[in-house]
Amino acid sequence: MLAFNTDELMALTISFLLPFFRIGAFLMALPLFGSQLVSTRVRLLFAFVLAIIITPLVPMPQYDPFSPAFVLLIAEQLIIGIVLGFVVTVLFQIFSLAGQLAAMKAGLGFAMSNDPANGVSVATIGQYYMTMAGIAFLGTNGHLVMIEYLAESFEYWPIGSGFDSQRYWDILQLGGWLFEKALLVVLPLAVATLIMNLSFGVVAKASAQLNVFALGFPIIMLFSLLFIWIMLQDFLDIYRLFFQEMTTWLQDTWGIRADG
Numbered sequence: 148m149l150a151f152n153t154d155e156l157m158a159l160t161i162s163f164l165l166p167f168f169r170i171g172a173f174l175m176a177l178p179l180f181g182s183q184l185v186s187t188r189v190r191l192l193f194a195f196v197l198a199i200i201i202t203p204l205v206p207m208p209q210y211d212p213f214s215p216a217f218v219l220l221i222a223e224q225l226i227i228g229i230v231l232g233f234v235v236t237v238l239f240q241i242f243s244l245a246g247q248l249a250a251m252k253a254g255l256g257f258a259m260s261n262d263p264a265n266g267v268s269v270a271t272i273g274q275y276y277m278t279m280a281g282i283a284f285l286g287t288n289g290h291l292v293m294i295e296y297l298a299e300s301f302e303y304w305p306i307g308s309g310f311d312s313q314r315y316w317d318i319l320q321l322g323g324w325l326f327e328k329a330l331l332v333v334l335p336l337a338v339a340t341l342i343m344n345l346s347f348g349v350v351a352k353a354s355a356q357l358n359v360f361a362l363g364f365p366i367i368m369l370f371s372l373l374f375i376w377i378m379l380q381d382f383l384d385i386y387r388l389f390f391q392e393m394t395t396w397l398q399d400t401w402g403i404r405a406d407g
Contacts, residue, residue, distance in 0.1 A: 168228070172227075223307075237325050248329060344367070
């Protein structure tokens with residue numbers, strides 16, 4: 148006759164729930180998987196399957212599930228999962244910001260399109276860069292790498308170890324990294340358009356009767372589109388470089404590393 152031990156069943160449920168909260172929060176914050184394009188049921192099912200796989204490998208502290216300490220433990224897992232997903236979001240926002248800066252330099256800031264993943268309107272070039280970053284993320288198995296980092300986080304951030312306040316400051320410093328890399332991506336286009344604007348300024352000074360604005364605006368726009376097209380051949384290399392910098396940052400700053 149099959150018999151159930153209540154204490155063992157409760158311990159098994161608790162040992163499953165805590166990793167499930169961290170994994171679920173990570174998937175909710177992860178780009179692509181956490182967007183409105185993916186159903187909440189699909190994310191919950193995926194988190195459920197990952198939790199079943201990872202739970203036997205996670206060391207579980209002894210806690211009373213009906214105590215306030217257990218509620219804080221759940222909050223800790225939610226924070227860690229959101230933070231790990233937010234780091235990947237910063238990587239994607241580099242290309243979104245670079246696309247919006249490129250659109251302003253090219254005179255295409257008025258060209259807006261709806262972002263179905265986030266439900267907001269963004270510059271079309273920024274949306275295009277974001278789409279390419281998503282394809283590169285999936286094509287280079289970036290999602291599998293981040294799932295491995297998530298699994299390794301249970302070793303470097305064991306359940307019940309807390310979330311050091313210094314890590315909040317580390318997250319804020321990612322903002323500087325975001326703007327730095329976005330400017331580096333768009334810098335060649337910015338320099339090229341600056342040279343063209345200076346050239347048209349010289350022409351306007353030499354021949355005041357010419358309508359330089361009517362002549363220069365479409366030329367700069369077409370040149371910028373051509374320049375963006377030329378820059379696309381290095382997009383994958385740029386993405387790989389930034390992704391490597393992100394994983395190096397996770398290793399050097401928080402000590403999380405993966406073997407894959």
